[in-house]
Amino acid sequence: MKAIEVVENNLIISELPIPELKDDEVLIKVKAAGLNRADLAQKKGLYPPPPGASEILGLECSGIIEGIGKKVTSKKVGDEVMALLGGGGYAEFVSCPEFHAINKPKNLDWVESASIPEVYATCWLNLFMEASMTKGEKVVFHAGASGIGTAGIQLAKAFGCESFVTAGSEDKIKKCIDLGASDGEVRSKDIFSKIQSWAPEGVHIILDPVGAEYFENNLGVLGIEGRLIIIGLMGGIETKVNLGHLMIKRQKIIGSTIRARSIDKKNQVMKDLSKKVIPLFESGELKPIVYKALPLSECNEAHAIMESNENIGKIILTLN
Amino acid sequence: MKAIEVVENNLIISELPIPELKDDEVLIKVKAAGLNRADLAQKKGLYPPPPGASEILGLECSGIIEGIGKKVTSKKVGDEVMALLGGGGYAEFVSCPEFHAINKPKNLDWVESASIPEVYATCWLNLFMEASMTKGEKVVFHAGASGIGTAGIQLAKAFGCESFVTAGSEDKIKKCIDLGASDGEVRSKDIFSKIQSWAPEGVHIILDPVGAEYFENNLGVLGIEGRLIIIGLMGGIETKVNLGHLMIKRQKIIGSTIRARSIDKKNQVMKDLSKKVIPLFESGELKPIVYKALPLSECNEAHAIMESNENIGKIILTLN
DSSP: OEEEEEETTEEEEEEOOOOOOOTTEEEEEEEEEEOOHHHHHHHTTSSOOOTTSOSSOOSEEEEEEEEEOTTOOSOOTTOEEEEEOSSOOSBSEEEEEGGGEEEOOTTSOHHHHHTSHHHHHHHIIIIIIITOOOTTOEEEEESTTSHHHHHHHHHHHHTTOEEEEEESSHHHHHHHHHHTOSEEEETTSOHHHHHHHHOTTOEEEEEESOOHHHHHHHHHHEEEEEEEEEOOOTTOSEEEEEHHHHHHTTOEEEEOOSTTSOHHHHHHHHHHIIIIIHHHHHTTSSOOOEEEEEEGGGHHHHHHHHHTTOOSSEEEEEOO | OEEEEEETTEEEEEEOOOOOOOTTEEEEEEEEEEOOHHHHHHHTTSSOOOTTSOSSOOSEEEEEEEEEOTTOOSOOTTOEEEEEOSSOOSBSEEEEEGGGEEEOOTTSOHHHHHTSHHHHHHHIIIIIIITOOOTTOEEEEESTTSHHHHHHHHHHHHTTOEEEEEESSHHHHHHHHHHTOSEEEETTSOHHHHHHHHOTTOEEEEEESOOHHHHHHHHHHEEEEEEEEEOOOTTOSEEEEEHHHHHHTTOEEEEOOSTTSOHHHHHHHHHHIIIIIHHHHHTTSSOOOEEEEEEGGGHHHHHHHHHHTOOSSEEEEEOO
16 A cells, blocks of 8 residues: 655655554545644654554544454444544555544545544543533633644533633634634733733633643643643653642643553543534534645645644645 | 630630531531641641631531531531531531531541541542542552551552552551551652552552652652642652653642632532441441540640651540
8 A cells, every 4th residue: 555654754655565454443545634743753753653553654534444353343344434543544544443433524525524533532532531621611722723722722612611822823813713712822922921811710721732831831820720731842841840839729730642542542532522522513513624635645745834833723635 | 615726836725706607507516626737737827727717726526516507408406427627626616518527437436536537538539539549550658657648548448459658667657558558668768669669560649748859759650640649748849840751651740638629529528428438437447547535635745746747547636
């Protein structure tokens, strides 16, 4: 099959064997695959795939079931699905545990469907399962115009919460507000006083891909029983922490990634998405935010767009 | 009524008005009151009571219902109870929301009953509600011979978990092992290599009253999806944190206190205790660990014992 290989920080199309199918897995003929920031790190050798995962980049796709393992009961050949992957999406075929693939919403095309699994699974896992987000809470998304941000804003709104964002430009802030954020501030400005003005009693949840650089200020604007979820380290790893504030305010700091989670945990996330989130795509309440779709052969250009941070929402690779 | 007042870091018996009763509160004639480390901090002016709470020391008691507010439905005058208090236990009478008082186990005396509410509520809240402790997990209790530690060890065992402790002496370690801990290490030694040997794949939960001094090592011995619960700061407030490890290991740092929690949250904790923990005292599976009981008039001596850290389990004040 055609698949992307990394050669000296460059992506090239190679001929690789079709993945072998385990008894509890499905084989998907990929129609579209989503880009994620983790792909950039993996390309640079900074984020090796977890044990057992494909070495090929790509954490999500849409496509058609091409084969099923002996023990698979929930899928059949020909089903149109979208899937959360441990890796392998940048290829003609990919395999994954059967429950990590869920039915594609009928009203969305392949590109739109490929934009959903990773960011919605990440938001669902972190906002609802890890941070127990409840109606009426105030949530901050740093990098609000990212795939995660544009998903989180919409999810927060759909579930009765208010969201605020920081992002790299006025255009991005405007887009976030169009999607349902209550307000936003450009990253170059004094974002933390702004956050304080949005939530004088403290925000309830912060979903943060920045890490060290924002850490102390994040805890400062977080309210009583607030949850800070660290999902990325774009702003460094090592920082200071004041455990007194943490304890008196009864706050939680949650380190989180989705890729290395157990099969069962991901089953649960995808089951929740299928039941509680996909219907909102079908009704039109949630919208996939696709910035650009490019053919697989232009994957280096796709990566360059993500590296430049120009995108609002997802970048998708298409296959025939 | 007779009650203890703090005068220049000294405890004296004064004559104070009986607390007024709100509609949803009960008035308890105190038979015994437990000491907690927080009392020492409050005495020194370092831990002011939360808004609305009594200025009098004392976070738990046993006693007899003496009066009920207009809206109280679950208690009647004469009921024998033990109660979690926002303050006020070092006195002849104390008031609290009705559901913060639960029925005293029939097989325990007043002293034993007064030793239960604060430490078991703290352990229940933190181990089960905050950290979702599940069967088979490995838990570390620093200060294992404290009230919290001796409660936590027994709870962990009763709910199918394995516990390990650190404590100040061999005697204390021995007592912890008698109570059900699998092993322990004296604080002066290299406790963290020992913890690593107990749980080479990492411990699941650490209940920590130490804070900064243990923080980095605590995170180091915590496994994948481990939870570090900070419930005290005996070893300082400010420290460093490596967010990379936190994220890759998907760990949680949880700051927690019980005293300032909402009435509803405490209702829920005490309801759980009443339903799931008190029956284990009645069956003899859990045992109150009382180090010493002294009359209220000897409360300065009681504080001195706690300050010296000589106690294994709880110190209790008795009233006529």
